[in-house]
Amino acid sequence: MTDIPSASSTAGFSSSPNVLAGSSLAVRHERGERQAFCGLSGIVWLHRKMQDSFFLVVGSRTCAHMMQSAAGVMIFAEPRFGTALLQDRDLAGLADANDELDRVVRELLARRPDIGTLFLVATCPSEVIKLDLDTAAARLQQAHGGRVRILAYSGSGLDTSFTQGEDSCLRALVPHLPELPAMQRSLLVVGSLADVVEDQFQRLFDKLGIGPVHFLPPRRAADLPPVGPGTFLIAAQPFVGETMDALRERGSQLITAPFPFGIEGTRAWLLAIAAAWGISTQQVDEVIAAPAARAKTALARYREQLGGKRVSFLPDSQLEIPLGRFLARECGMQLGELGVPYLDRRLMEPELALLPKDTQLTEGQDLEPQLERLRAERPDITVCGLGLANPLEAEGLTTKWAIELVFTPIQGFDQAADLAELFARPLNRRQRLGF
Ligand code: SF4
Numbered sequence: 001m002t003d004i005p006s007a008s009s010t011a012g013f014s015s016s017p018n019v020l021a022g023s024s025l026a027v028r029h030e031r032g033e034r035q036a037f038c039g040l041s042g043i044v045w046l047h048r049k050m051q052d053s054f055f056l057v058v059g060s061r062t063c064a065h066m067m068q069s070a071a072g073v074m075i076f077a078e079p080r081f082g083t084a085l086l087q088d089r090d091l092a093g094l095a096d097a098n099d100e101l102d103r104v105v106r107e108l109l110a111r112r113p114d115i116g117t118l119f120l121v122a123t124c125p126s127e128v129i130k131l132d133l134d135t136a137a138a139r140l141q142q143a144h145g146g147r148v149r150i151l152a153y154s155g156s157g158l159d160t161s162f163t164q165g166e167d168s169c170l171r172a173l174v175p176h177l178p179e180l181p182a183m184q185r186s187l188l189v190v191g192s193l194a195d196v197v198e199d200q201f202q203r204l205f206d207k208l209g210i211g212p213v214h215f216l217p218p219r220r221a222a223d224l225p226p227v228g229p230g231t232f233l234i235a236a237q238p239f240v241g242e243t244m245d246a247l248r249e250r251g252s253q254l255i256t257a258p259f260p261f262g263i264e265g266t267r268a269w270l271l272a273i274a275a276a277w278g279i280s281t282q283q284v285d286e287v288i289a290a291p292a293a294r295a296k297t298a299l300a301r302y303r304e305q306l307g308g309k310r311v312s313f314l315p316d317s318q319l320e321i322p323l324g325r326f327l328a329r330e331c332g333m334q335l336g337e338l339g340v341p342y343l344d345r346r347l348m349e350p351e352l353a354l355l356p357k358d359t360q361l362t363e364g365q366d367l368e369p370q371l372e373r374l375r376a377e378r379p380d381i382t383v384c385g386l387g388l389a390n391p392l393e394a395e396g397l398t399t400k401w402a403i404e405l406v407f408t409p410i411q412g413f414d415q416a417a418d419l420a421e422l423f424a425r426p427l428n429r430r431q432r433l434g435f
Contacts, residue, residue: 025352025361027343032366036316036341036385037070037403038157039165040121044071045407046169047080049192050221052116055081056108057155058101058133059123069386070403082108097131105140105150115148117221119169122154149176149221161341162385163239163318163406166192170216173224174246177216180228187213187273188225188252190244191237194409195219200291201260201412204270207287210277216243227252232276234269236260236411238351239318241344258350260411261319261419262326263295268350291413298417299330305424307332312374314384315339315365316402321351323383323405323419328356331420335359336379339370381427398430 040063043055057063064083071081084104101120109115120133120140133152141150153172155165170190180186187210189201198215205213214225231252233244238259248254257272258265267288274284311333313320320340327333335355339362345352355361362370374382374397381398389399400423410419 025355025357025359028360028362030362030364030366030370032364033368034161034315034341034365035367035387036365037162037387038066038124039155039161039163039168040066040123040157041070041162041403042155042165042169043067043081043121044403045192046166046217048407049219050117050217051219052114053080053119053221054108054112054115054117055119055121056105057081057083057121057123058126058131059083059085059121060125061085063123063125097126097129098136101131101136102140102143105144109144109148117149117151119172120150120152121165122152122156124156127154127156151176161318162316162403163237164242166237167240167242170240170243171246173216173221174227174243174250177224177227177250180226180230182228183230184228185230185232186226187211187276188227188231188233188247189213189215189236190233190247191235191240192217193236193411197409197411197415200414204287204291205273208270208274208277208279208284210273210279229253232273234273235347237319238322238344238347241347244347254346256347256350258325258354259322261322262330262416263292263299263413264330264354265322265326266295266411266413266416267292272350288413295413295416299420302417302420302424303331305427306420308334309380309427310334310336310377311381311383311423312336312377312379313338313340314370314374314382314388314402315341315362316383316385317406318342319402319405320383321348321355321361324359325351325354326416326419327423328359329354330416331423333423336377337362337370337373339363339365341365381423398426400426 040057047053047055084101120137122133137150137152151172153168202213205211216225218225227247227250229251232255233247233252234255235244244254255272255276258268260266260269271281271284311327313324318341320338324335324338328335337360343363381400382392383400383402386401386403389401392399409415
C-alpha cells in the first residue's frame with residue numbers, strides 16, 4: 001500500500017469497531033488509521049466559485065504539494081490561491097511568523113488589486129506552532145480595511161476531513177452576512193454548486209414562485225446573501241453542518257430533505273422547499289415534469305449498465321450516503337459497505353430512511369480492517385480517495401475518485417445521467433481492457 005505525503009493519515013487511535021443500532025439502520029463506528037485528503041482540498045473548487053476571493057494557505061511545503069496534487073495545477077502560477085510557506089525561522093518564533101505573514105499579505109494585495117476577500121487558511125503546521133490566524137486576520141483587516149475583507153478558517157488535517165474545509169470557510173463568512181430585513185422571507189441554498197446547476201435550480205424556483213433565492217457561497221464573495229428569522233435554509237451539499245448551525249444562530253429555519261442527486265432526490269429536495277412556501281406536490285410535479293422526464297430517459301441506459309453491479313464506498317467526501325441511495329434506488333446497483341467520515345444525522349435522516357434496510361453503514365475509519373473487508377468483498381467498483389485508488393487498481397479493483405464527484409456538476413435533473421455515467425465509465429474501461 002502506498003501513501004501520499006499530502007494526505008491526512010492519522011494513526012494511534014484504538015481500533016475497536018462496535019455495531020450500534022441507529023434509528024433505522026445498524027451503524028458500525030470505527031476509529032483508527034484513516035486516509036483522506038485534508039480540508040485544504042476545498043480551495044480547489046471554492047476559489048473557482050467565488051471569483052473575487054483569494055486563499056492564502058499558511059503552511060509548509062507539504063501543504064503546497066497537497067494543493068498542487070489536488071488541484072492538478074502549478075500553485076506558483078498563483079491563480080487565486082497560494083501558500084505562505086512557514087520556514088524553520090518561523091517555527092522558532094511566532095513574532096517572526098506574524099511579521100512574515102503581514103509582509104506576504106501586504107505584497108500580495110499590492111500585486112493583486114482584484115482580490116475582494118482574502119481567506120487566511122490554517123494548516124497543521126500553523127496550528128502546531130499556535131499561529132493564531134483569527135487574530136492575524138483582524139490585525140490585517142484593520143491595516144488594509146475598506147480595501148479588502150480578510151477572514152481566517154482552518155483547512156488543517158488535524159481537525160477536518162476532505163470536504164469540511166468548505167464548511168469551515170462558509171462558517172467564517174456567516175458573521176459577515178447582512179441582516180435580512182424584518183418581515184421578509186427568503187431561501188438560502190447552502191453548499192457549493194456549479195453555476196450551471198444554480199441557474200437550473202433558479203429557473204425552477206422562479207417557475208414555482210419561490211424567492212428571493214440566495215446561494216452560499218455566492219459567485220462573488222463581496223455579494224454576501226442576507227440572513228435572518230425569515231430565511232429558510234436548505235443544504236445542497238451534505239458537509240455543511242457547522243455552517244447550518246451558525247446560520248440557525250442568526251435565526252433562520254432549517255429545511256431537511258434528501259439531497260438533490262438523481263431524479264428522486266431532486267424532486268424530494270424541491271418538494272421540501274415548496275412545502276415551506278405552501279406550494280402543493282401537484283404544482284411541483286407540473287413544473288418539473290419536463291426535466292424529470294428527460295432525466296428518466298437519459299438515465300435508462302445507465303441503469304442497464306449499472307444494474308446488479310456492486311459498489312462500495314470508503315469514507316472520504318461525505319457524499320457517500322446520497323450517492324449510495326441514488327445508485328441503489330435509481331440505477332439498480334447493490335450496495336456493499338458504505339463508509340462515511342462522520343454521520344450528521346440531522347441533515348442525513350431523510351437520506352437514511354431511503355437506504356436499503358440491509359446497508360452496511362460505517363462511520364469513521366480504521367483503514368486496514370476496512371481494506372481487508374473490501375478485499376474479501378471485491379465489489380465491482382469502489383469509491384475512494386486518490387491515495388487509495390492506484391493501489392486498489394493494482395490489486396484488480398475498479399475505483400472511482402471521490403474528489404471528482406465533489407467538483408463535477410452532479411446535482412439536479414439534467415445532471416442525473418451524467419452522475420450515473422461517472423460510475424459507468426470506469427466499469428466500461430475495465431471491460432474494454434478485458435479484466
Ligand atoms: Fe498535510 Fe496538514 Fe498540510 Fe493538509 S494541512 S497538507 S494534512 S500538513
